[in-house]
Amino acid sequence: MENKGLQKNLGMTAALSTVVGMVIGGGVFFKPQAVYSATGGAPGLGILAWVVAGIITITAGLTAAEVSAAIPKTGGMMIYIEEIYGKKLGYLTGWMQTVLFFPATIAALAVIFAEQATSLIGNSSLLLPIAIGSILLLAGLNTLGSKTGGIIQTVSTGCKLIPLALIMIFGFVLGSGENEIMTPLVAEGVNAGSVIGQLLIAVLFAYDGWINVGALAGEMKNPGKDLPKAIVGGLTLVMAVYLTINLAYLWVLPANELAAVSAPAAAVAEAIFGPIGGKMITVGILISVFGCMNGYLLTGPRIAYTLASQKTLPGHQFLVKLNGSQAPANATIAMALLASLYALSGQFNLLSDLAIFSVWIFYVLTFIGVMKLRKDQPNLHRPYKVPLYPIVPLIAILSGSFVVINQLLFAGIQTTMISLGGVIVTLIGLPVYNYMSKKNQESTKLNKAS
Template sequence: MSKELKKNIGFLAALSTVVGVVIGSGVFFKPQAIYTATNGAPGLGLIAWILGGLITIAGGLTATEVSAAIPKTGGMMVYIEEVYGKSLGFLTGWMQTVLFFPGTIAACAVIFAQQASELLGSTSDNMILVLPIAVGIILLTAFLNTIGSSFGGYIQTIATVGKLVPLVLIIIFGFIRGNSTSVFNPMVGSGVNTITTLGQVLVSTLFAYDGWINVGAIAGEMKNPGRDLPRAIVGGLSLVMAVYLAINIAYLWVVPASDLAMVTSPASLVATKIFGAIGGKVISIGILISVFGTLNGYLLTGPRVAYALSKDGLLPGSRMLIKVNKGSSPYNAIYLISILASIYALTGQFNLLSDLTVFAIWVFYVLTFIGVIMLRKSKPNLNRPYRVPLYPIIPLVAILGGGFVVINQLLTSPIISLGGIVITIIGFPIYKYRIKKNSQ
């Protein structure tokens, strides 16, 4: 029997994959951070949703060239290794294992717990209730994923429905029942620096758009990746951007930006205004299902990076982390990610955790974009089933957009950024030690 992946994915399947992977928790909860940063003004927030979408589309189109040219398991760390060498490739996987995946899972768990506590009649800042729920939902999801990878797939299907229902209902009824509060003006509130604030709100929108890097993984299974993959990326992310813009305008159609800045769950506030208390709670349950699906998706994929590093003996405890159960799940790797996520979740800070992970991952995204240009020069004859269109303009848009966000985050949130850098750099001596030990 052939072990080759069949090329049976067409344009529509690829398009739906893009939309399904990207839409998650950020669109429901990030408006609070955005309109807090703009001091209650709506204009710059909406511009950030557009710019975040354009940077993401450019990034997706660029990264897909290297993912199609290097169709190996491991994702971004494989691309980084190919271009920059094994040590930086390891640091990519290390960052994803100890920071990006557990940090993102923790952020989703915290916002899930805050939403759940409000549904239970408490407040979102009641840490006596929030923290146990956050840790509990991480450990529950970890247990469900150890049952088997197919079970995790069922959860994703249910969650996709859960995320679409509240989105569609809020958009439709928001425009019908809203009464057009100011949507685009003013651009920023008093005392706000437009440039630095743009960087801050872009971090929030890029969290909502994240997940696109995984789309390149299906390139090897597409019937015609050269034609259909860029169409799926541009079409899918454009559709996501349109949905994000529509729902944010719907939010503002119903509730002013200054009010959205004051609540943990802007979507639930808007839903309650539209549908009343009971209807708002029903929509909130749909949002919870969506967040749970996002959390599950990251806990489904994150341990595979730890597993891949452990197969090469590069992580401490590699012999334990490569163990797989009868359901084909790397259960020890799953529990490693979930324990780290539980520790991060004890901060109880959704925006801090999500900003930390966006900064960390975008450093490596920018390196990937630069790597596409470097590979064009160093390996011009490399087989490229797909080439980024409008080269080098699209890669440069991705590099400049991502670079602006990373540098701005370093300047405006140095403690968070340096924390991410330190956690990542710790991996370097560990890599050197493991390489030395393995060679002995």
């Protein structure tokens, strides 16, 4: 369904703030641990990874926005890929989001939420009950309707900016500034070339959310002019915030100490403000992560609901039902249960890396799709065209391909096995699609015959 009824009332400022709000989430508070672990406790390449991933994200946002503006339909990336490559690949996108990306991301956030909560209350044995309990609580709240989810989102968005601002300001004011920032690039014995892909997959988790930016095109007064400005401006601002807070972390604690704690932001906050102040900042971080989890539980089930409404998901009769609040309650509960299964691993970095690896395969297809659409449909109305074509799309394609291939082949046996598992789970969608399509065709024939 085309967004013909959308009012074109978004200006530059509103669009830019929306970009920033959609991207800044929980990753910036926790991913430095994975980053500095990969570098062996050295700061230099870790800091560079935040800049490089930011540039990749900007090229990705600028490229994908052309498809979003040219195909103004509800459903996001799944619809773009279906329009460009056909129904089967479109379905595979939605399948991957339903069984891998959304539940793994929700589970990763739930695990890190539980780690922080158990650290506050001093009882690590409650990690899994809190992780699963937070998922089920948010799922329950989201069955009350999108308005409830929206309120949680608004409150948490405000709260996530408070710990960010306090750490950035007081980190530089009260930190010693004696720690190394750019040297060494990696610790002795660590090969910089072999860890760069690992660093990027970690940092790109913090930048994720940019794919939603293109959806703004239908509501902008002048998308051709303002959308690239909003994307470049918004994502550059996010990159500046991420770079600044990581410099603030290092201003207070050295990289090898940040590598040793699961919550670097909380450790830095405690070093700055003392135990009580640190706990207060941790509460702010908890609210931010809770809101981030809510965002994924608000949007993810709607992908499952869309597939169920097309009768291509097993159990679609159950998943397609709306409750009295007109919320896809069954799809929400199903995704929450799947996320709870993932959360049993208790591994934040493993889950978030799996989610990002899986989704970036389809991001790259989206970038290639921009060039394919230019060739196949040169006369298609494009309210916005990616600047510096084809350079920007090529940077997005090559960067994304590097991240995916590196994770699959060169990031160590454990990472390769997990990535292969992600590919296999995604590809299971093909026989599921074929089976459900055949079943639907048979059902249609029976109905016509009767």
